[in-house]
Amino acid sequence: MAAKLPAKLEEVGEVRLETDILIIGAGNAGCYAAIEAKRRRPDLRVTLMEKAHIDRSGCLASGMDAINTYIKKNETVENLVRWSRAQAGGLLREDLTITMAELLNQAIEEWEEWGLPIKKDENGEYLARGRWDIAIQGSEMKVILAEKVREYGCEVLNRVVATNYLLDGDRVIGAMGFGVRDGKFYIIKAGATIVATGGAAGLYKPYTNDGVDSHHQIWYCPFNVGTGYAMGIRAGAEMTTFEMRWCAVRTKDFNGPIDTISVGYKAPMINAKGEKILAKRYAHMGGDASPRFVRANAPMEEWLAGRGPCYVDTRHMTPEQVKTLKIDYLNERPSFVLFLAARGQDITREPIEVYGSDPYIVGGHTASGYWIDVKRATTLPGLFACGDVAGGVPNKFVGGCAAEGMLAARGAIEYLGSLADRGQVDESLVAAEKARVYAPAIRQVREGDGVIPREMEERLQRLMDEYAGGVHQFYRMNRERLEYALKHLAILKDQTRYLVAHDLHELMEAHEIIDRLDVAEVLVHHLLFREETRWPGWQNRVDFPERDDTRFDCFVNSRRNPQTGEIEVFTRPYEQIIPGDRYRP
Amino acid sequence: MPPKVNLQKCDGCRAESEALCVQICPGDLMALDENNGKAYCRSARDCWDCMSCVKACPNGAIETRLPYQLGYYPAKLIPLVGSNKISWTVVDIHGKVERFTFKNRND
Numbered sequence: 001m002a003a004k005l006p007a008k009l010e011e012v013g014e015v016r017l018e019t020d021i022l023i024i025g026a027g028n029a030g031c032y033a034a035i036e037a038k039r040r041r042p043d044l045r046v047t048l049m050e051k052a053h054i055d056r057s058g059c060l061a062s063g064m065d066a067i068n069t070y071i072k073k074n075e076t077v078e079n080l081v082r083w084s085r086a087q088a089g090g091l092l093r094e095d096l097t098i099t100m101a102e103l104l105n106q107a108i109e110e111w112e113e114w115g116l117p118i119k120k121d122e123n124g125e126y127l128a129r130g131r132w133d134i135a136i137q138g139s140e141m142k143v144i145l146a147e148k149v150r151e152y153g154c155e156v157l158n159r160v161v162a163t164n165y166l167l168d169g170d171r172v173i174g175a176m177g178f179g180v181r182d183g184k185f186y187i188i189k190a191g192a193t194i195v196a197t198g199g200a201a202g203l204y205k206p207y208t209n210d211g212v213d214s215h216h217q218i219w220y221c222p223f224n225v226g227t228g229y230a231m232g233i234r235a236g237a238e239m240t241t242f243e244m245r246w247c248a249v250r251t252k253d254f255n256g257p258i259d260t261i262s263v264g265y266k267a268p269m270i271n272a273k274g275e276k277i278l279a280k281r282y283a284h285m286g287g288d289a290s291p292r293f294v295r296a297n298a299p300m301e302e303w304l305a306g307r308g309p310c311y312v313d314t315r316h317m318t319p320e321q322v323k324t325l326k327i328d329y330l331n332e333r334p335s336f337v338l339f340l341a342a343r344g345q346d347i348t349r350e351p352i353e354v355y356g357s358d359p360y361i362v363g364g365h366t367a368s369g370y371w372i373d374v375k376r377a378t379t380l381p382g383l384f385a386c387g388d389v390a391g392g393v394p395n396k397f398v399g400g401c402a403a404e405g406m407l408a409a410r411g412a413i414e415y416l417g418s419l420a421d422r423g424q425v426d427e428s429l430v431a432a433e434k435a436r437v438y439a440p441a442i443r444q445v446r447e448g449d450g451v452i453p454r455e456m457e458e459r460l461q462r463l464m465d466e467y468a469g470g471v472h473q474f475y476r477m478n479r480e481r482l483e484y485a486l487k488h489l490a491i492l493k494d495q496t497r498y499l500v501a502h503d504l505h506e507l508m509e510a511h512e513i514i515d516r517l518d519v520a521e522v523l524v525h526h527l528l529f530r531e532e533t534r535w536p537g538w539q540n541r542v543d544f545p546e547r548d549d550t551r552f553d554c555f556v557n558s559r560r561n562p563q564t565g566e567i568e569v570f571t572r573p574y575e576q577i578i579p580g581d582r583y584r585p
Numbered sequence: 586m587p588p589k590v591n592l593q594k595c596d597g598c599r600a601e602s603e604a605l606c607v608q609i610c611p612g613d614l615m616a617l618d619e620n621n622g623k624a625y626c627r628s629a630r631d632c633w634d635c636m637s638c639v640k641a642c643p644n645g646a647i648e649t650r651l652p653y654q655l656g657y658y659p660a661k662l663i664p665l666v667g668s669n670k671i672s673w674t675v676v677d678i679h680g681k682v683e684r685f686t687f688k689n690r691n692d
Binding site (some may be wrong): 002 | 590609610611612613616624627629630631632633634635636637648651652653655656657658660661662665666671673675676677678679681683685687688689690691
């Protein structure tokens with residue numbers, strides 16, 4: 001039974017802990033970071049702070065049917081960099097991609113050893129599903145990983161929501177948060193801190209939200225709301241490439257995976273006229289091997305041109321293939337099989353309709369996130385980042401997030417060894433954070449009136465959808481619309497003082513919208529700054545429709561000044577390590 | 586209306602410190618009704634249809650239903666969770682039944 005909300009700040013209980021390495025977020029990346037830290041240094045106390053339950057938290061809750069980056073026998077790290085670079089419109093951190101790629105295979109092979117079934121071909125090799133993809137039966141992969149975390153002796157705090165870092169100057173010495181079950185305020189002091197909270201969903205209105213029960217019928221885990229980004233933004237960490245949003249092509253009305261069909265079963269994307277869209281209209285971009293932003297944008301352009309709806313054409317599939325395909329879905333998104341049943345759809349007669357998703361900020365697919373070095377250190381001393389919250393490495397996917405978790409753990413251990421002292425907790429900052437965290441609960445008791453988190457969430461999502469290039473606007477935006485978005489984001493941020501929470505779950509929702517607002521504001525600044533269109537679909541500036549290499553062949557980074565709240569946006573140069581044309585694989 | 590709880594089958598996991606669906610839901614959406622001690626979803630709109638609660642329920646009391654806006658009545662997808670494998674039964678709106686069994690963990 002969940003605790004009651006406090007009526008007064010003095011009633012809030014406190015939990016104070018000290019640990020060596022604090023990991024915020026026990027998803028894939030956080031779990032690998034924890035395991036790597038503990039097996040390298042069993043003497044260290046390793047603590048995971050998790051807002052849900054480690055067994056099913058994060059992106060892997062319902063499972064996966066493929067690992068999209070595994071370096072097969074005839075491939076190399078260099079080839080992966082070339083491919084990923086071209087997929088990302090020529091823009092990624094090569095140093096980070098190389099160090100991630102060097103650990104990819106180890107992470108996947110270990111997962112198999114711990115219990116994850118990976119399909120094999122007739123030679124006993126992992127069954128390929130594309131150039132870098134291998135097929136798995138991963139419905140329980142997160143449970144398997146969580147068991148390993150416990151076996152290594154890591155400490156797991158389930159149902160504790162992180163709200164801000166503990167700071168000593170600009171140095172991160174842990175984090176604060178609150179328990180969604182016990183209602184207590186947590187102050188966790190750590191030698192080193194690793195953030196692994198994932199990316200951000202729910203910044204934009206999904207197109208399925210017209211139904212009362214389908215608001216979260218979206219691609220990304222809807223419980224990843226960008227808290228790790230928001231904590232970094234508030235503490236003045238440097239962020240990169242937020243403007244490279246991730247929009248996915250998905251099955252329409254039900255967000256089912258398309259790569260499963262189009263890559264796994266070579267089903268081409270077709271428009272209403274039966275034309276193969278990628279081969280016919282995007283041959284110059286590589287046809288079926290076009291970069292991912294082209295694939296996301298293609299069906300939307302067809303709709304705009306009056307050639308929608310669009311489909312992946314499954315009508316050539318044999319009954320055996322359909323059965324295997326459904327098993328793939330049952331491993332990754334089981335409810336998609338229910339969706340087909342609920343439409344009474346035989347996919348050998350009727351193709352599967354596709355459409356673009358709402359946009360997300362997610363460093364595991366695109367490159368948005370903390371600006372980090374090869375040791376995964378952020379620009380804040382003591383803070384490391386891995387997985388979807390870390391920037392610079394698009395296409396890392398499940399394997400890359402795991403690999404990056406290991407790198408962050410190694411970075412954190414090295415940092416711990418270099419520490420002369422572990423810093424001082426400033427009690428005035430702790431008291432201020434406690435007041436901030438419980439404010440919506442206290443307001444509910446004292447005023448009994450205000451704004452509930454859901455109202456503010458839906459206002460944000462409508463604003464971003466219409467003025468910052470959401471799916472209803474076919475991802476299009478211009479300067480005037482973005483400036484309008486910024487004006488209303490400022491109003492919304494000011495209005496957060498009116499938020500009310502009736503229980504601990506709603507208090508969590510209140511902080512989710514507060515965090516989303518901070519992420520959305522930085523995102524709009526990034527979208528404004530990049531006056532070109534580098535990734536049509538992910539980022540369409542209708543007032544700057546072409547790619548502009550003279551001005552924007554570089555990273556767009558930002559930093560919010562923690563004192564003034566001003567967001568400074570600037571560029572960092574591209575550093576090429578692997579030679580070759582960056583726009584070709 | 587994603588997780589639909591069968592009140593005849595749900596016993597609120599009385600033997601557990603916290604009902605298993607309440608423990609596991611990644612969105613903190615499952616809770617126990619204070620009046621009858623049985624599970625319910627506090628916000629169907631916020632469900633991701635990940636089916637973690639359905640798989641965790643020891644009484645098979647939870648069924649994932651799709652929002653009607655997206656899929657028609659009365660399709661069903663029911664898992665039977667084994668130690669190293671899982672079996673799924675699918676019934677479509679025309680009554681057609683399919684079954685799938687596969688390994689989801691190495692021995």
